[in-house]
Amino acid sequence: MSRISQYFAARKGRKALISFLTAGDPTIEHTVPALHALVAGGVDILEVGIPFSDPEAEGPAIQASSERALHNGTTLVRVLKMIAEFRQTNADTPIVLMGYLNSILAMPDFPQRAQAAGVDGLIMVNLPPESAAQLQPQLQACDIDLIYLVAPTTTDERARFILENAAGFVYYVSLKGITGADNLDTQTVSSRLAELRQHTDLPLCVGFGIKTPETAEAVATFADGVVVGSALVNLLAEHVDSVEAGATALTESALALREGVDRGADRSSPGS
Amino acid sequence: MSVASKGSNYAQPGDNGLFGEYGGRYVAETLTHALDQLAELYEQVRNDPEFQQELHEDLTDYVGRPTPLYFAKRLTAELGGAKVYLKREDLNHTGAHKICNTIGQALLAKRMGKPRVIAETGAGQHGVATATVAARLGLKCDVYMGAEDVERQSLNVYRMKLLGANVIPVHSGSKTLKDALNEAMRDWVTNVDDTHYIIGTVAGPHPFPMLVRDFASVIGSEARSQILAKEGRLPDVAVACVGGGSNAMGLFYPFIDDIDVELVGVEAGGRGLKTGAHAAPLNDGKVGVLHGNRTYLMADDDGQIAQTHSISAGLDYPGVGPEHSHLKDIGRARYDSATDEETMAAFRVLNRTEGILAALESSHAIAWVVKNAPTMDPDNIILVNLSGRGDKDINTIAKLDNITLS
Numbered sequence: 001m002s003r004i005s006q007y008f009a010a011r012k013g014r015k016a017l018i019s020f021l022t023a024g025d026p027t028i029e030h031t032v033p034a035l036h037a038l039v040a041g042g043v044d045i046l047e048v049g050i051p052f053s054d055p056e057a058e059g060p061a062i063q064a065s066s067e068r069a070l071h072n073g074t075t076l077v078r079v080l081k082m083i084a085e086f087r088q089t090n091a092d093t094p095i096v097l098m099g100y101l102n103s104i105l106a107m108p109d110f111p112q113r114a115q116a117a118g119v120d121g122l123i124m125v126n127l128p129p130e131s132a133a134q135l136q137p138q139l140q141a142c143d144i145d146l147i148y149l150v151a152p153t154t155t156d157e158r159a160r161f162i163l164e165n166a167a168g169f170v171y172y173v174s175l176k177g178i179t180g181a182d183n184l185d186t187q188t189v190s191s192r193l194a195e196l197r198q199h200t201d202l203p204l205c206v207g208f209g210i211k212t213p214e215t216a217e218a219v220a221t222f223a224d225g226v227v228v229g230s231a232l233v234n235l236l237a238e239h240v241d242s243v244e245a246g247a248t249a250l251t252e253s254a255l256a257l258r259e260g261v262d263r264g265a266d267r268s269s270p271g272s
Numbered sequence: 273m274s275v276a277s278k279g280s281n282y283a284q285p286g287d288n289g290l291f292g293e294y295g296g297r298y299v300a301e302t303l304t305h306a307l308d309q310l311a312e313l314y315e316q317v318r319n320d321p322e323f324q325q326e327l328h329e330d331l332t333d334y335v336g337r338p339t340p341l342y343f344a345k346r347l348t349a350e351l352g353g354a355k356v357y358l359k360r361e362d363l364n365h366t367g368a369h370k371i372c373n374t375i376g377q378a379l380l381a382k383r384m385g386k387p388r389v390i391a392e393t394g395a396g397q398h399g400v401a402t403a404t405v406a407a408r409l410g411l412k413c414d415v416y417m418g419a420e421d422v423e424r425q426s427l428n429v430y431r432m433k434l435l436g437a438n439v440i441p442v443h444s445g446s447k448t449l450k451d452a453l454n455e456a457m458r459d460w461v462t463n464v465d466d467t468h469y470i471i472g473t474v475a476g477p478h479p480f481p482m483l484v485r486d487f488a489s490v491i492g493s494e495a496r497s498q499i500l501a502k503e504g505r506l507p508d509v510a511v512a513c514v515g516g517g518s519n520a521m522g523l524f525y526p527f528i529d530d531i532d533v534e535l536v537g538v539e540a541g542g543r544g545l546k547t548g549a550h551a552a553p554l555n556d557g558k559v560g561v562l563h564g565n566r567t568y569l570m571a572d573d574d575g576q577i578a579q580t581h582s583i584s585a586g587l588d589y590p591g592v593g594p595e596h597s598h599l600k601d602i603g604r605a606r607y608d609s610a611t612d613e614e615t616m617a618a619f620r621v622l623n624r625t626e627g628i629l630a631a632l633e634s635s636h637a638i639a640w641v642v643k644n645a646p647t648m649d650p651d652n653i654i655l656v657n658l659s660g661r662g663d664k665d666i667n668t669i670a671k672l673d674n675i676t677l678s
Contacts, residue, residue, distance in 0.1 A: 053576040054450060054562060056457045057300040063444055075574040101298060101561045106575030126298045126561065130288060151302040153464060158304065176302055177462040 016225030024074025041254025050099030180230030213260030220264025289478020368660030396428025398472030473516025477564030488522025
């Protein structure tokens, strides 16, 4: 059982707060303390972006963070080193790497090296399940969950196919658009999640466009987890000059999001 | 060489939009449904006589097809080898082959009831071709263009504006064609309900490489009949420049089963393959995934897409259409390159001997001819795709000559 599955099995009524940061942004030194700071603020699962030169599905915030990270010399090898360093003092918090397929293709023994570093899940933005026949078993053999996205445009038939192949949790893309967009409609997301639940027992987490504790609260009333990315990326970037100040700001922001998610969990109907 | 020398029937792409092991559909989940819809619609229309008739009429009366196949007598004499025929795609309405694809895709958009089209553009030719058909069909049109290309192709930028399109400069990444493509994909993800993305080359996710090829293949179909009419036989070599590779696929596709016709793609060699400053992934790249398809790419050891260089904005792209990757691997086509310098020299030769001002993209194919025709016999025939005209490049060329145009 992966750390992700262990987390969800043990969580009881808690809803997952999932954070996203790009590794190596705004400097390489920021990343590991930032991850610890997020956990201290109540984050349950850490999503860590592998910076890529051509992040097709990202909005301006994460595009810019990717460019900064690459400018700092962040490579996949360095990302895995950061994860291994984080793991020296945190053995429990699940870590999900997120990125684009070309980064992984450039490292043929990625599953083994990622496992050794302490990675638990992988989101490949541009790898649909139809094309994952080769990678998925390799990851599985290394206890890494390949996490799929379901979008508002995904047909029901296709959603069932994706859910059959899914592992860890399902990442529901809350809107038609790019990360950090402004057109989130929680009502629509809520009813779609209810439909998806009829076809899977996996936890359903929601991301794209969630920036405030209030939105996190609203989403937590019906989702199993809430992903916050661009807002945290922008916050950390403001503290490029101080690793410590960046960490403090992230902890504070995570605490506020945590409260929002917990309020949402309290209001949620049983079984969601 | 006999007209009947046909090879085994080539049928690509196969399942899941794969050309051998290339192509496919590597996109964010949000786009999958739109791509399925597009593939389904395209399956219907490709055999629909009404659609084909509408397309044919547009190509005839609006674009001005068929374009001539022209025997370049003085160029042939100057090079002193094989006979050189030029397929005059520069004579299309808007000045390049690109409009054959945009006409076809705009008709698809109309059938889907989508009132808005978007496009990416490098040199601006595809942007102009998209803006043109959008104007004609009354579609709203936004064109993404790298900020650097906006700078070096100001003439085409203005043309698009005159045509009523909105040109959006892209400042992310390397500010060139690949970044314009990223931005167009982001737009499409957001506005997929009312927008069709008219991709400008034989790349992108399935079904784009197939349908762009099909729309462009009018080039090869015409050229094949024309050369048979003029020479009574097929050419020994068919050559075209390759950036994303749409004009080359358009030329090659109708000749693929003619196994005695050698197919040659010419990539942008930039400052030379050894310098790394080029845009020649089939000559000096590796297999990877970019812009929705698996193909040869220029990338570093960490999988980051490399900066490319070419004198021509239209070839300045780190990837290449997946069908070219397949044709390379199976050995059906071969891929050479021409440097910036060779290209400029060829551009001048064609001007001087034939009075034809070719686009810098197309001049790469001419450069191959300049190098190789003299080594061939006078009874050999080279068919060159002159994919576009060079008016748009005047500023770039003048700058190289240290001349400032007012």
